[in-house]
Amino acid sequence: MAKTNRFEKTINIKNKKASFEYEFIDKYVAGITLRGTEIKSLREGKASLTEAYCYFRKGELFIKQMHIAPYSLTVYYNHDPVRERKLLLNRQELNKLESKFSEKGLSIVPVRVFINDRGLAKVEIALAKGKKTHDKRQSIKEKDAKRDLQRMVL
Structure with a gap:
């Protein structure tokens, strides 16, 4: 009988807005401290990174405005979503x-949140520089050209 991995469902929550707004210089994978109901809700895929950002406080890195929805099966000991x-x-x-x-x-x-092979929640963060409006227009043109090429191939 084959062993089944209890973490088979892959969770990969991306911040699509970040790649449009910023130019990534360097990427890192960091662990994140979560409470019990937060990790359960994250495994259900109920998280959002659209407004999230990272900052330093006393030499430690924190993430703020990352929304993890309250766990649906908990009544009393739920967490603050943001x-x-x-x-x-x-x-x-x-x-x-x-x-x-x-x-x-x-x-x-923060670029994406995922759960690794061992079942631990990880956040991929990027050191980024903000794009100007003409850079954003250029990235839209590149994306459109790439989409047109994909259509022609099919």
């Missing part, structure tokens, strides 16, 4: 990010 959550990175990565984050015009944006 509370700030701590991100877990190595000290070397935190120092590198903090030094680059202090530069003008750079920000840290």
Whole structure:
């Protein structure tokens, strides 16, 4: 009898707006501290990254405005949907990010949330620089051209 993985359902919640608004310089994968009802709700795929951003406080990285919907089967001990959550990175990565984050015009944006093979929730974050409006128009043109090529191939 084959062993089944209890985490077979893949959760991959993306922030599509981030790639349009920002140009990614560097990407990192960080752990995230969650409460019991938060991880259960995340495994159901009920999370949103559209308004989320990251910031440093006392040498630690936090994510704010990440919305994880309250778990439907809990009555009393549910969590606050948009509370700030701590991100877990190595000290070397935190120092590198903090030094680059202090530069003008750079920000840290969450790109996607997923659950790895071991069942742990991870957040992919990117050190990003904001795009100008002409850059956004250029990315729209590239996306349209790519879509037209896909149509011609099929």
